[in-house]
Amino acid sequence: MTLIVIIGxxxxxxxxxxxxxxxxxKYRMQTQESWSQIDVQLKRRNDLIPNLVNTVKGYADFxxxxxxxxxxxxxxxxxxxxxxxxxxxxxxxxGALTHLFAVAEAYPDxxxxxxxxxxxxxxxxxxxxxxxxxxxxNTTTANYxxxxxxxxxxxxAGIHHFEPSEFIAVPENEKEVPTVKF
Amino acid sequence: xxxxxxxxxxxxxxxLLVGFLILVGVVGAAVGYLLLDSLETGVIGALLIGAVYTVxxxxxxxxxxxxxxxxxxxxxxxxxPELWHTxxxxxxxxxxxxxxxxxxxxDSPNAFATGNSPKNAAVAATTGLLSVMDRNELEGVIGHExxxxxxxxxxxxxxxxxxxxxxxxxxxxxSHWWIFGSGGRSRDNRDNNNGGGNGxxxxxxxxxxxxxxxxxxxxxxxxxxxxxxxxxxxxxxxxELTRNPQELISALRKLGAAKPMQDVDSSSAALYxxxxxxxxKHLFDTHPPIEERIARLEKM
Numbered sequence: 358m359t360l361i362v363i364i365g366x367x368x369x370x371x372x373x374x375x376x377x378x379x380x381x382x383k384y385r386m387q388t389q390e391s392w393s394q395i396d397v398q399l400k401r402r403n404d405l406i407p408n409l410v411n412t413v414k415g416y417a418d419f420x421x422x423x424x425x426x427x428x429x430x431x432x433x434x435x436x437x438x439x440x441x442x443x444x445x446x447x448x449x450x451x452g453a454l455t456h457l458f459a460v461a462e463a464y465p466d467x468x469x470x471x472x473x474x475x476x477x478x479x480x481x482x483x484x485x486x487x488x489x490x491x492x493x494x495n496t497t498t499a500n501y502x503x504x505x506x507x508x509x510x511x512x513x514a515g516i517h518h519f520e521p522s523e524f525i526a527v528p529e530n531e532k533e534v535p536t537v538k539f
Numbered sequence: 540x541x542x543x544x545x546x547x548x549x550x551x552x553x554x555l556l557v558g559f560l561i562l563v564g565v566v567g568a569a570v571g572y573l574l575l576d577s578l579e580t581g582v583i584g585a586l587l588i589g590a591v592y593t594v595x596x597x598x599x600x601x602x603x604x605x606x607x608x609x610x611x612x613x614x615x616x617x618x619x620p621e622l623w624h625t626x627x628x629x630x631x632x633x634x635x636x637x638x639x640x641x642x643x644x645x646d647s648p649n650a651f652a653t654g655n656s657p658k659n660a661a662v663a664a665t666t667g668l669l670s671v672m673d674r675n676e677l678e679g680v681i682g683h684e685x686x687x688x689x690x691x692x693x694x695x696x697x698x699x700x701x702x703x704x705x706x707x708x709x710x711x712x713x714s715h716w717w718i719f720g721s722g723g724r725s726r727d728n729r730d731n732n733n734g735g736g737n738g739x740x741x742x743x744x745x746x747x748x749x750x751x752x753x754x755x756x757x758x759x760x761x762x763x764x765x766x767x768x769x770x771x772x773x774x775x776x777x778x779e780l781t782r783n784p785q786e787l788i789s790a791l792r793k794l795g796a797a798k799p800m801q802d803v804d805s806s807s808a809a810l811y812x813x814x815x816x817x818x819x820k821h822l823f824d825t826h827p828p829i830e831e832r833i834a835r836l837e838k839m
Contacts, residue, residue, distance in 0.1 A: 394631070481674070482624040489632040492782065 377513045384501040388522045391497045392440065394490040395525075399434060399447055402483040406431045406454075409476045413457070416467050423460050426453040444491070444525045451484060491525055498522045555695060555765060559702040562757055563589040566706055569750035570713035572743055589705045596701035601639060601661040604653040604697065607804040610641035610663045618642075622664055625677050629685040632780050638662050638688060647800040648672065648793060651810035652684040652693050660688040665800070671793055679777055679787030680794075683812055686776025692769045696810055699765055703758045703806040713751045766809040767827050774832055784836045791836075795829035 410428060413419050430450035437443040458477060467473050502521050505514045513519075564582050571581015596603060605612070616623040623640060630637045638654065641663035648668040654660035662684050664677075672680065687693055774791075778784045794813035803815040814826045 478620045478624070482620070482627075485624070485628050485678075486631065489628050493632055493634070 373509075374513060377510045378517065381501075381504060381510060381514055381517075381519050384497070384504050385519065385522070387497040388494065388501050391490060391494040395444075395487060395494060398483055398486045398490055399443065402450070402480065402487070403431055403434060405476060405479055405483065409457075409480065412470070412472050412476060413461070413467065416464055419464065419467075420460055423453075423457050427457055429453075440523060440525055447487065451487075454480060454484070495524050498524055551695065551765070555761065556698060556702075559699065559758070559761060560586065560589060562754060562761070563702060563705055563709070565750055566709045566713070566754045569747035569754075570709050572747045573713050573751075578743075585705075585709055588708065589702055592701040592705040592708075593698060596697055597655050600653055600655050600697045600701075601659060604700065604807060604810070605641050605661065605663065608643055608651075608663065608807055609802065610643050610661075612639060612641050614640075619669060621674055621677060622669055622681075625674070625681045626662055626685075629678065629681045629780055633682075633685045633689050635660070635685060635689055638685075640664075642666060642669075645800050645802070646670075647797050647815065649797075649800060649811045649813055649815050650680050650684055651807070651812065652687045653697055653810060654688065654693045655697060656691070656694060657688050660693060662688075667797070671797070672790055675781075675783070675786040676790035676793065678781050679783070679790045680812055682777030682780040683773045683787065685780065686773040687769065689776065690769070690772060692766075692773065695765055696762075696769075699762050700806055700810065703762055706754050706758045707806060710751050710754055713747070762806075762809045770812075770826055770832065771835060774836060778836065788833050788836050791829050791833055 406427060410424055413424060427450070430446065430453040433446040434443065434450055437446040458480075461467055461473070504510050505519055505521050563585050567581040567583070567585020567588075568578045569581065571577050571579070571584065575581065604610075613619055613623065616627075619640075619642060622642070626640055627637060635657050638652070638657075638660035639662070641661060643649075643663055643665045645665040646667040648665060648671045650662065650664040650668055652660060652662045662681065664680070668677070668680065687696075774787060777787050781787070791813070797813070800815040803811075805816065808814060808816050809826075811826075813829065
């Protein structure tokens with residue numbers, strides 16, 4: 358009788374263990390997926406920039422320094438290693454692009470060109486997607502890290518060496534999460 | 540909190556369905572009595588009509604609702620880049636599949652979401668919305684719609700819409716009783732003239748007419764009860780997605796100041812982000828007042 362009870366308890370613990378392990382894997386997978394979302398958007402933006410530079414170059418007197426800043430920042434994003442450095446480089450590029458579009462306001466011909474308008478929409482879209490996928494990454498990271506710290510999943514996580522995932526710092530001009538209450 | 544919200548939405552779907560079905564049955568009895576002089580035929584006929592409407596709605600809600608509201612589907616980003624990209628962004632951050640996107644030709648800014656599940660959802664925006672709102676405001680509005688999708692509000696409001704449409708059809712039918720129904724009744728009266736039962740007949744007649752008058756109001760009230768609180772929740776959900784209450788506040792201001800929509804299906808009114816009819820009868824409002832929604836957002 359006692360044997361049956363002991364076996365029963367062991368089986369029960371094993372089932373719970375497997376369940377927790379699988380859910381940890383799922384949460385970790387979500388953080389990885391949301392990081393690859395960001396990565397896709399960063400690549401997309403880097404692909405769009407040579408087009409933009411070529412379009413803008415056509416307007417002979419366009420500020421060379423502005424264009425150079427964009428090209429340099431793009432190269433930095435390509436070369437950056439690890440999420441934190443990549444996102445820091447990405448923020449620089451965002452700044453350089455914002456400046457470029459602000460300067461472009463002074464070139465009515467450029468602004469009227471269909472190609473430029475299209476690129477501007479594409480880049481705005483990509484910038485927004487970067488911001489939102491970063492938000493998503495931080496949400497999934499928070500969920501995963503909470504799981505790592507809470508009982509009883511912290512025991513399973515400790516034994517199977519689940520490492521906490523790092524948040525990506527949000528630029529200061531972006532807002533904090535407002536608290537939603539009912 | 541979100542999970543509980545979804546659960547309670549699913550539970551309420553059942554309560555709502557039962558309540559609405561009873562109303563459909565009562566209306567059917569009234570119409571049956573007025574047109575055919577038979578309560579039973581009316582009830583059975585009405586429940587059949589209600590069932591057919593609901594099945595059509597659940598299986599094909601997006602196409603039906605979009606046809607009712609003259610929505611035209613866009614399938615490529617090029618057709619409306621800002622709208623398409625904004626919907627993409629909100630779907631991504633809400634972790635939902637990309638819904639179908641529709642545009643309604645109307646100068647009044649408005650938007651709604653429909654579908655029977657997040658997988659089969661659709662979002663519609665008027666041309667007015669696209670021209671009046673800047674990108675941030677559009678984001679707030681689409682965030683509101685995607686929250687409806689995520690909270691399963693769309694399924695409830697779609698079923699409610701089907702049953703409200705069935706009731707509208709039945710009461711329209713019943714309101715012609717003196718044209719179609721009088722022949723049958725006078726024949727019947729001749730047969731029954733010798734017996735008593737006139738008291739009961741008068742009572743049934745009064746009851747039927749009352750039902751015809753009140754049913755659309757009751758249907759409206761049920762729709763209202765369902766949709767009002769959901770609007771606050773969807774506003775909060777939008778802010779959760781965009782992290783920027785200011786976007787939605789300024790979008791709501793513009794929506795509140797806008798003129799009514801040209802040609803809107805009245806049973807779909809509860810779906811829209813802002814009441815498209817702009818009528819001022821508070822008891823039956825499908826939407827909480829814009830000022831109240833703004834006040835709640837400002838507190839966040």
